[in-house]
Amino acid sequence: MLTAHRISASLAVRSLQHANRRTNFFIVLILVLLIINLLLLSSIIDNIDQATGDQIIDHQYGHMFLEPEESEEIFENPQSYVRTLRNIPGVIGVSPHFVVQTIVVADQKSSATEVHFIDPVYEETVTQKSRFIIDGNYLGTHDETGIILGSEKAGGPGTQFPRLSLGGVNVGDEVVMLFGNDKSQRFDVRGVFFTKLIDADFYIYANEAQMASIYGRDLSDLVNQIVVRIDPSLTSEQSVIDQMRSKGYDGNYFITRESQGFVLTETLFVIKIIILIVSLLVSSGSLFITMYINVFSRKKFYGVLQAIGVPYSIVILSTVYQSLFLVCSASILAVIILYFVLVPYFAAYPLDLPFAFVSLSIDPSSIAMSIFFFFLLAIISSLLPLWSLYKNGIINLIR
Amino acid sequence: MESSTSYGNLLTTRDLKKHYLVGSVRNDVLRGIYLQINRGEFVGLKGPSGSGKSTLLYQLGLLDTPDEGEIIFDGVKTSLMDHHQRQVTRLTKMGFIFQNYALLPELSTLENVMLPGLSCGKDRSHVESRARQIIELVGLIGKMHDTPDHLSGGEQQRVSIARSIINQPTILFADEPCANLDTVSSKKVMDVLKHLNEHFGLTILMVSHDLSNFSYASRIIEVVDGLVVNRMK
Numbered sequence: 001m002l003t004a005h006r007i008s009a010s011l012a013v014r015s016l017q018h019a020n021r022r023t024n025f026f027i028v029l030i031l032v033l034l035i036i037n038l039l040l041l042s043s044i045i046d047n048i049d050q051a052t053g054d055q056i057i058d059h060q061y062g063h064m065f066l067e068p069e070e071s072e073e074i075f076e077n078p079q080s081y082v083r084t085l086r087n088i089p090g091v092i093g094v095s096p097h098f099v100v101q102t103i104v105v106a107d108q109k110s111s112a113t114e115v116h117f118i119d120p121v122y123e124e125t126v127t128q129k130s131r132f133i134i135d136g137n138y139l140g141t142h143d144e145t146g147i148i149l150g151s152e153k154a155g156g157p158g159t160q161f162p163r164l165s166l167g168g169v170n171v172g173d174e175v176v177m178l179f180g181n182d183k184s185q186r187f188d189v190r191g192v193f194f195t196k197l198i199d200a201d202f203y204i205y206a207n208e209a210q211m212a213s214i215y216g217r218d219l220s221d222l223v224n225q226i227v228v229r230i231d232p233s234l235t236s237e238q239s240v241i242d243q244m245r246s247k248g249y250d251g252n253y254f255i256t257r258e259s260q261g262f263v264l265t266e267t268l269f270v271i272k273i274i275i276l277i278v279s280l281l282v283s284s285g286s287l288f289i290t291m292y293i294n295v296f297s298r299k300k301f302y303g304v305l306q307a308i309g310v311p312y313s314i315v316i317l318s319t320v321y322q323s324l325f326l327v328c329s330a331s332i333l334a335v336i337i338l339y340f341v342l343v344p345y346f347a348a349y350p351l352d353l354p355f356a357f358v359s360l361s362i363d364p365s366s367i368a369m370s371i372f373f374f375f376l377l378a379i380i381s382s383l384l385p386l387w388s389l390y391k392n393g394i395i396n397l398i399r
Numbered sequence: 400m401e402s403s404t405s406y407g408n409l410l411t412t413r414d415l416k417k418h419y420l421v422g423s424v425r426n427d428v429l430r431g432i433y434l435q436i437n438r439g440e441f442v443g444l445k446g447p448s449g450s451g452k453s454t455l456l457y458q459l460g461l462l463d464t465p466d467e468g469e470i471i472f473d474g475v476k477t478s479l480m481d482h483h484q485r486q487v488t489r490l491t492k493m494g495f496i497f498q499n500y501a502l503l504p505e506l507s508t509l510e511n512v513m514l515p516g517l518s519c520g521k522d523r524s525h526v527e528s529r530a531r532q533i534i535e536l537v538g539l540i541g542k543m544h545d546t547p548d549h550l551s552g553g554e555q556q557r558v559s560i561a562r563s564i565i566n567q568p569t570i571l572f573a574d575e576p577c578a579n580l581d582t583v584s585s586k587k588v589m590d591v592l593k594h595l596n597e598h599f600g601l602t603i604l605m606v607s608h609d610l611s612n613f614s615y616a617s618r619i620i621e622v623v624d625g626l627v628v629n630r631m632k
Contacts, residue, residue, distance in 0.1 A: 007517050011505075018505030018546075304501045307462055308562065309490025310518045312482075394462045398501055 008317030015301070015322055023294075024326070030290050031330030031374065034283040036337060038370050041279060043362045044351070045272040049265050051356035053257045059200035061260060062093065062126040062227040064237040066244075067252040074098075078223035081249055085228055088243050090235025093125030097225040098211060103178040104153075104204065106166040113153060115177060115204045117211050119219060126229040129193050129205065136171030136191035144209040146190035147175070150201030154192045164202065177206075183214050196355055284377055291323060291381040299389055303397025306390070319386050323378040331371045338362055409570060409602055410436040410459060415468035417454055428454045429465065430625035436570075436604060441596040443616035444606045451625040452606045453574055459604065460493055460572040461485045473569060490515055494563025498575040500555040502547040508534060508558050509543045516565045526565070533561045537591050553584025560591055564601065571595070573605040577612060589615050 016024060057063055068075050075081055078096055085094045098117040103110055120139035124130050129148065130138040139146050151158075155165025169175060173189045187206060195201055208219040215222055230240060237255040244253070254260075295302075305315050339362075346360035389397060415432035418425055428451040436442050446452045457463040459470060461477060470477040473492065480488065495501070502511050509530055516526035534543060537557040539550075547555050556576055563571055573592065577585035593615045595601040605616065613619050621629035 003517065003520050003523075007514070010510075011503075014503075014505040014510070300501075301503060301505075304503060306486075307489070307495055307497075307501065308515050309486050309488070309493070310514065311486060311490070314518060395457055398497065398499075 004311065004314050005317060008314050009321050011314070011318040012321035012325065015298070015318070016325060023297075027290055027294060027326055028330045028333065030286060031327060032334045032337065034286055035330060035334040035370055035374060036342075038276075038279045038283055038373075039334075039338065039362055039366060040342070040360075041275050042272050043360055043366065044358065045268050045275065046363070047358050047360060048353065048356070049268045050361075051353075051358045052264055053260075055195065055197040055200070055356045056260045057229075057256050058128045059132070059195040059197050060127065060203075060227075061254070061256045062095070062229040063232070063257075064228045064230070064240060064253065064255050066226040066228070067254070068224060069250055069252065073224060075223045075226070075251065077221075078226070079220055081223075081226055081244075081251075084244065084247060084249060085226070085240070088235070088240055090231050091228060091240060092231050093122070093229035095119065095122040095126040095227050096219050096223040097227060098208070098215075098219060098222050099225050100179060102180075102204075104166060105176045105178065106169045106173065109167040111153070111164060111166050113202065113204055115147075115206055116225075117206050117208045117219065119208050120205075123205070126227045129195070129200075132193045132195050133191045134194045136189070138191055139205060139207050140190075141207075142209070143190060143207055145186065145188050145207075147187040147204055147206045148191040148193055149189065149204040151192055151194040152198060152201035153204060154189075160198065179214055181215070185210060185214055196357070198355065280373070283374070284381075287374065287377050288381040288384070291378060292385040294322075294326075295319065295382055295385040295389065299392075299397050302386065302389055303394055303399075306394045307398055312390075316383065316386065319382050320379050323382040324375060327371075327374050327378040331374065335367060338367070407438055408435055409438045409440075409473060410434075410604075411471045412459070413469045413471075415455070415458060415465050415470065417451075417458060417463070417465050428625050429458070429468075432468070432622070432625070432627055434620060434627055436602065438569075438602055439596070439600045441593070441603045441615060441617045442605070443613040443619040444604060444622060445608075445610070445613060445619055446622035448608075450622045452622045455622060456572050456574050456604065456606050460495060461489050462495075490518060491566050492569045494560075494566075494568040494571040496556065496559050496563055496571065496573040496576045498578045500547070500552070500559045502555055502558055502562070504547050507544045507546055508539060508550070508561075511547070511558055512561045512565055515562060519566055530561070530565060533564060534558075536594075537561045538587070551584065553580050553587055556580060556584070556588050557591060560588070560595075564595060568601070570602040570604065573603060573607075575606055575608065577607065577609060585609070585612070 066081065082094050082096055085091055095118060100115055100117070102113060102115050104113050120141055133148065134151065136148070139148055149169070152161060153165055154169050155162055156168035159165050166175065169189055171189050171191060174186055175189060176184055176186050178184045187210075193201070211218045211222060228240065230237065241253040302315060343360050343362065350357040350359040412432050412434050415429050416427070417429040418427045420426070432455055444452045444456065454463070458465045472488070477485070503514070506514065509527070512530040512534055513526050516530065517523065531543070534540060537560055539554060539557055539561070542550060542554060547558070550558065576592070577588055580588060589612055592603055592605070596603050605612065607613065620627055
C-alpha cells in the first residue's frame with residue numbers, strides 16, 4: 001500500500017510539473033477566489049452582527065445590565081448591588097442610572113425623551129460616550145446643570161429623524177426638562193455625541209447632582225438601571241449573573257448581546273445562511289467544472305494507465321493527490337490574502353455602515369471548515385469525472 | 400531477460416463477435432472469430448482498413464469486452480474474469496504497444512518503463528535495475544532521463560516496447576507499431592520485436608498494414624470483414 005501511495009504521489013507530482021503552468025495557476029486562482037468568496041461574505045455578516053453588539057455595549061448598556069424586578073420600580077439598596085458587582089473579578093466598570101421619561105423643551109420645539117442621570121466618572125468606566133463627543137465637552141463631575149445629548153436628539157443638519165429631535169440645539173443652549181413629579185429644571189447643553197447607533201444618539205445624560213433638587217434623592221438610593229462592563233477574557237456575563245444571584249441579589253439581569261439587537265442578529269443569521277448556501281452551490285459548481293475539465297483534459301493519461309494495467313487504486317490516489325495539492329496551494333494562498341491583505345485593509349478602511357464601522361475578522365474555525373469542505377469537494381469532483389471517464393472504456397481514452 | 404521455452408496453446412478464441420453502434424447503425428466488426436496462438440509464436444494480423452484486426456487485438460488484450468464468444472488466455476476463460484483480474488492480467492501477463500506509443504508524457508524514459516513494474520509492488524531497486532537493462536536492450540541507454548517529447552517516434556516506440564516487457568509478459572500485443580515511423584526506425588523497432596521473440600520466446604501478436612513487417616512473423620492471419628479468412632505460415 002505504501003508503494004501505491006509513493007507511485008501515486010510521484011505520478012501526481014510529475015503530472016503537476018508537466019501540466020501547463022498557466023493552467024495550474026488559473027485553477028489555483030479560481031480555487032482561491034472561491035475560498036475567499038465563501039469566507040468573506042459570511043465573515044462580513046458576522047462582523048456586522050459583532051459590530052452592532054459592540055456598539056450597543058459601548059454606547060448603551062455595557063456587556064450586561066440590571067433592572068429591578070417587575071414589581072419594583074427602583075432597586076432597594078442599590079449601593080449594595082454596585083459594591084458587590086465591583087468586587088466580582090473581571091468586572092471592570094459599574095454605573096448606576098436613574099432613567100426617567102421627560103419632556104425636553106428647547107427654543108424651537110419640545111420632545112419626549114429618556115434622560116439618564118449618571119455619575120460621569122462611573123459612566124466612563126462602562127460606556128464610551130466621552131470619546132464620541134463631536135461638539136463641546138463630556139459632563140464634568142461637578143457640572144450640576146450640564147447635559148450631553150446624542151446628535152439625533154439635538155437635531156439639525158444631517159439628522160435622520162428630525163421630527164423626534166429638538167430641532168437643532170447646540171452647545172451652550174439652554175433646555176428645560178419637565179419631570180413626571182411636576183418639577184421642571186433648566187439644563188445647559190455641554191456636549192453633543194455621535195455614536196452611529198441611532199438608539200444611543202437619542203439619549204440625554206444628566207449629572208446625578210441635579211437629582212436631589214428634582215427628586216430629593218440621588219444615585220445612592222434612586223437607581224432603576226445598572227450597566228456593567230466586564231473583561232471577557234476574565235469572566236463572562238453569565239458568571240457575573242450567577243454570582244450575583246448566589247449572593248441574593250435579585251433583579252432582571254440582561255446579557256446585552258443576547259437581549260439587544262437580536263432582531264438584527266436573527267435577520268443577519270438568515271441572510272448569512274442564504275448567502276452561505278448560494279456560495280456553497282456556486283463554489284461546488286465551479287470547483288466541479290474546474291476539476292472535471294482538469295481530469296478530462298488528461299483522458300489519454302488515464303487511458304494509458306488503465307491499458308497497461310496500473311491498478312485503479314494508484315490512478316485514483318494520483319488524481320486525489322493532484323486535487324489536494326491544488327486545493328492546498330489555493331488554501332495557503334487564500335489564507336495569506338485574507339490575513340495579510342484583506343484583514344489589514346478592512347482594519348485600515350473599515351466599511352462605513354450607517355450604524356457602525358465594520359472591519360473584517362475571520363474566525364480560524366470558519367477557515368478550517370471551508371478548507372475542509374474544499375478538500376472534500378475537490379476529492380469528489382475529481383473522482384466523479386474519473387469514474388465517468390472509466391465508463392467510456394479504455395479504447396476511447398487512448399485513441 | 401530469461402528465455403521462455405514452454406510451448407503449446409496460449410490464446411484461443413471461439414466465435415468471437417463484437418459490434419459497435421454508429422448512431423443507430425449497427426456495425427458488426429467481428430462476426431465470429433476462431434483462432435489459436437501458441438506460445439513463442441510471432442503472429443502477424445493483416446487485413447484491409449476496417450476489417451476488424453485492431454478490434455480483435457483489443458478483445459484479446461482485454462482492453463475491451465466481446466459481445467459474444469469466448470477468449471481463453473493461458474487456460475483461463477476471460478469472460479469469467481472480473482475487472483480486477485483483467486487489470487492484473489494486463490499488468491503481469493500482457494504487454495501492449497500502440498500506434499501512437501501511449502507513453503506518459505510527464506515521465507522520463509526510465510520512469511515510463513519502471514511504472515508497470517512498480518505497479519506490481521516489486522522492489523524499486525530491482526525494477527530500476529531491470530528497466531535499465533531493458534532500455535539498454537532496446538538501444539536507448541543515452542535517453543534514460545529524457546521525456547517522450549525529446550524522443551523521436553522510433554525511440555518512443557522502443558520505450559513503449561521496453562515498458563511492455565518490464566513484467567516479463569506472456570504475450571505482447573502490437574497495434575500498428577511502425578505506422579508512424581520512417582523505414583529506418585521501423586526496421587529498428589521490428590528488429591527489437593524479432594529479438595524478443597527469438598531470444599526470449601516472447602509470444603507476439605502484431606497488427607500491421609505494412610506487408611514488409613510480416614516478414615518478421617512466423618505466421619500470418621488475415622482478417623476480412625470481421626472473419627479470419629486465411630492462415631499462412
